[in-house]
Amino acid sequence: MGIKVLQPGILATIQDLGRYGFQKFGVIVGGAMDSISLRIANLLVGNSQGEGLLEVTLYGTTLLFESDELIAITGGNLQPTIDGKEVPMWRPILIRKGSVLKFNAAISGCRSYLSFSGGIQIPKVMDSKSTYLRAKIGGFEGRKLQKNDIFECDKRTELGERLFKQLKNKPTYVSWSVYYTSFVTLKKSQIIRIIRGSEYELFDEKSLKKFFSTPYIITTNADRMGYRLEGEAIQLKEPFELLSEGVTFGTIQVPSNGQPIILMADRQTTGGYSKIGQVISADLPSLAQMQANGRIYFKEVTLEEAEWALIQQEKKLNKLALGLRLKGYKECE
Structure with a gap:
């Protein structure tokens, strides 16, 4: 008894919050592209925030449930249906x-997150269930889901079991929902805040003005590793040789053609291109929900402003976690 994949869709993988502590060995962090949607999906079914779940990209993923399960769907709206009927x-x-x-065609956002109460029953690799596709480790046999794959869920948590029993004899979903717009933006055109990168001062003044005053379009050459952008070319004041050094989620590199690349969840551990900026942590979930042809406007903020934005985001998430737990137990009494 488990969940069977009828159609894998464009890309469906098992992800959690990532694989930390192994970059010194060349192993990437990976994990969910939109960590906020993952965390909320887990909270809704009584899991710990970092539990493994399914990250579904764009459209097509179809699953047959061979047992009753408590689930939640967050992130981009891929028009999910259960037996042909729209599901909230x-x-x-x-x-x-x-x-x-x-999951049908995306009408807003790019990635949906499907959580299961108790989590997905797979072993951790280097302390994580996340799928590292290029190295073929973690997740479901180190790869994206394929047709006829079957996976099972672990035992439901106490809160998950209470919610499960509550819904057994009532409507199949609760009447309330999370007001997600205060956590993640699903718009096709977005202002993305950045702080200065380590080579910011090496770019000429004209290029810097262009970078912050004109939009950049996400090209079709965009995946979990990075978003290649198209817009006004950015140039250095003079040629500069840079040794490879550490990079992270949201690092904006500029190769010789002057077109920026934003490194995403599956970025490499080091990079050798000049770094003009770094997307602030609070904006990474919204950035991860942008599709090809999405329009980005960069806005510079200070390190203090970036830290404040993240603190406020975490405060809201902590309040949500407490509220969901209290509401869940109260409704199940």
Whole structure:
């Protein structure tokens, strides 16, 4: 008894918050592109925030449930349906044995997050369930899901079991939902805040003005490793040789053609291109939800402003976690 993949879709992988502590060995962090949507999806079904779940990209993923399960769907709106009927997002849902869950075409955002109460029953590799596709480790046999794959869920948590029993004899989902717009933006055109990169001062003044005053378009050459952008070319004041050094999620590199690249969840551990900026942590989930042809406007902020934005985001998430737990237990009494 488990969940069977009828159609894998464009890309569906098991992800959690990433694989930390192994970059010195050349192993990337990886993890969910939109960590906020992952954390909220887990909270909704009573899991720990970092539990492994499914990251579904754009469209097509179709699953057959061979047992009753408590789930939640967050992130981009891929028009999910259960047995052909629209299913609401950002709330706990009871999906019954024999039902088919399908993700259709994305109408906002790029990636949906499907959590299961208890989490997915797979072993951790280097302390993480995240799928590292290029190295073929973690997740489901180190790869994206394929047709006829079957995976199972672990035992539900106490809160998950309470919610599960509550929905057993009532409507299959609760009447309330999370107000997600205060956590992640799903717009096609976004202002993305950055702080200065380590080579910022090496770019000429004209290029810097262009960088902050004109939009950059996400090209079709964009994936979990990085977003290649297209817009006004950026140039250094003079040629500069840079030794490879550490990079992270949101690092903006500029290769010789002058077109920026934003490194994403599956970025390499080091990079040798000049770094003009760094996307602030609070904006990474919204950036991760942008599709090809999305329009980015960069806005510079200070390190203090970036830290404040992250602190406020974490405060809101902590309040949500407490509120969901209290609401869950209260409704299940």
